[in-house]
Amino acid sequence: MDRQAVQKRFGIVGQSSGIRQALDRVRQVASTEITVLVQGESGVGKELFAQAIHELSQRRHKPMLIMNCGAIPEGLIESELFGAEKGAYTGAVERRSGYFEEADGGTIFLDEIGEMPLTAQVRLLRVLETGEFNRVGSTNILRSDVRVVAATNKDLATEVEAGRFREDLYYRLSTVILHVPPLRERREDILPIFEHFQHRFGQRYNSSAPGLDLSAKELLLRYRWPGNIRELRNVAEQTVVLLRGSTVSAEDLRPYLRGVNSPGGGLGLVLLGGKSAADEEGGARERELIYRALLELRGEVKELKDQIATLVAAARGSAPMQDPGRLLVMHENDTHRPDFSRPADSFIEDAPYEFDAESDDVSSLIEGDVVEAVDALPTLEDAERDLILTALKRFDNNRRQTAEALGISERTLYRKIKDMEEAEHAS
Ligand SMILES: Nc1ncnc2c1ncn2[C@@H]1O[C@H](COP(=O)(O)OP(=O)(O)OP(=O)(O)O)[C@@H](O)[C@H]1O
Numbered sequence: 493m494d495r496q497a498v499q500k501r502f503g504i505v506g507q508s509s510g511i512r513q514a515l516d517r518v519r520q521v522a523s524t525e526i527t528v529l530v531q532g533e534s535g536v537g538k539e540l541f542a543q544a545i546h547e548l549s550q551r552r553h554k555p556m557l558i559m560n561c562g563a564i565p566e567g568l569i570e571s572e573l574f575g576a577e578k579g580a581y582t583g584a585v586e587r588r589s590g591y592f593e594e595a596d597g598g599t600i601f602l603d604e605i606g607e608m609p610l611t612a613q614v615r616l617l618r619v620l621e622t623g624e625f626n627r628v629g630s631t632n633i634l635r636s637d638v639r640v641v642a643a644t645n646k647d648l649a650t651e652v653e654a655g656r657f658r659e660d661l662y663y664r665l666s667t668v669i670l671h672v673p674p675l676r677e678r679r680e681d682i683l684p685i686f687e688h689f690q691h692r693f694g695q696r697y698n699s700s701a702p703g704l705d706l707s708a709k710e711l712l713l714r715y716r717w718p719g720n721i722r723e724l725r726n727v728a729e730q731t732v733v734l735l736r737g738s739t740v741s742a743e744d745l746r747p748y749l750r751g752v753n754s755p756g757g758g759l760g761l762v763l764l765g766g767k768s769a770a771d772e773e774g775g776a777r778e779r780e781l782i783y784r785a786l787l788e789l790r791g792e793v794k795e796l797k798d799q800i801a802t803l804v805a806a807a808r809g810s811a812p813m814q815d816p817g818r819l820l821v822m823h824e825n826d827t828h829r830p831d832f833s834r835p836a837d838s839f840i841e842d843a844p845y846e847f848d849a850e851s852d853d854v855s856s857l858i859e860g861d862v863v864e865a866v867d868a869l870p871t872l873e874d875a876e877r878d879l880i881l882t883a884l885k886r887f888d889n890n891r892r893q894t895a896e897a898l899g900i901s902e903r904t905l906y907r908k909i910k911d912m913e914e915a916e917h918a919s
């Protein structure tokens with residue numbers, strides 16, 4: 493299949509030398525059994541290329557299983573990949589097969605291989621070299637005919653130096669490296685890919701894609717695209733949905749270029765050159781501050797709730813309180829964020845009126861003002877859920893970027909999402 497046919501079949505747009513080289517490499521290695529390491533930033537198309545390798549290989553009639561090593565809890569990676577005997581670990585209630593058994597004859601795509609724990613790396617190297625493996629908790633040797641395509645957005649050589657990645661596995665994986673360059677290094681592909689997606693979303697939403705004026709095109713070309721093609725796709729989709737019918741200028745477009753943070757690259761929303769660079773940086777910083785503020789707020793809401801609960805309990809006489817005649821009142825002129833590292837007592841000021849803890853006045857006061865305030869607060873769980881959903885939406889369900897923005901690990905995010913799903917299921 494020639495290069496163009498491959499592009500057409502897999503929807504890979506672009507004529508830059510970077511993309512042409514990547515496609516040629518795909519064509520060279522697809523029909524071999526060689527392990528391929530796809531390297532590139534987030535959103536450049538690593539999975540798309542892995543898919544193309546599998547589909548162009550003899551293995552195309554068997555499945556390609558995908559495992560994201562960064563999203564699965566560390567302790568479960570080995571049993572996911574190699575299976576486990578009954579009782580091999582807590583919760584292993586029955587014998588289960590792993591990816592290497594299930595993908596026999598096919599391909600396994602190991603996404604984010606740089607996140608794989610060292611113990612799993614040992615097993616992986618063994619199966620790559622000998623085709624042999626055993627389930628967790630068993631010494632029985634099993635064989636599997638699987639081709640591995642791995643992907644990473646990290647520099648694995650650096651990971652090796654830091655002792656986080658095995659050198660022998662690195663050499664085994666890096667025989668063939670398929671480098672997918674970031675969009676900013678193949679600027680000639682930006683507009684064709686943008687138009688490709690505009691066309692696609694135009695059909696999906698039954699809407700005509702707006703045209704871009706010169707300033708808009710210039711902006712797209714100068715923008716740094718930290719989220720690469722995924723980000724470009726989102727912007728194309730938004731223009732189709734939100735700016736339909738009109739000719740789009742740089743000013744119209746600008747707000748949509750602020751939605752993605754650069755993974756691993758710090759605050760990456762920087763225009764290349766031009767006077768707006770500072771603006772863009774400010775925007776990213778602002779967004780990060782908002783996230784941090786939300787996270788802090790989350791902690792504060794909980795502490796506030798605890799304090800109010802203590803006060804309410806005390807006022808009702810069910811919990812001891814040093815001075816029941818005092819109630820939580822903030823300084824009127826306190827424009828600063830309350831410092832919750834101070835003891836809760838230091839926020840308790842003289843009540844503006846006298847009341848008797850035993851009388852009806854108290855309950856009316858509580859039920860009136862304070863309790864209403866308590867009711868208005870979301871539960872910590874709800875607030876967290878909303879925050880996670882908002883962030884996931886903002887990052888187009890990209891868990892890595894979402895986790896990064898929320899300041900938690902991808903595994904923690906994975907677990908929280910699982911908990912949320914289970915809670916949803918249970919309700
Ligand atoms: N050259 C291209 N032409 C058209 N669409 C592309 C191209 N490259 C990637 N895409 C599309 O961009 C999106 C992101 O690609 P993909 O998921 O393969 O990226 P990735 O490198 O695996 O990202 P991540 O590291 O975040 O997992 C997908 O919708 C994919 O189809």
Ligand SMILES: [Mg+2]
Nearest residue numbers: 535538539603
């Ligand atoms: Mg991917």
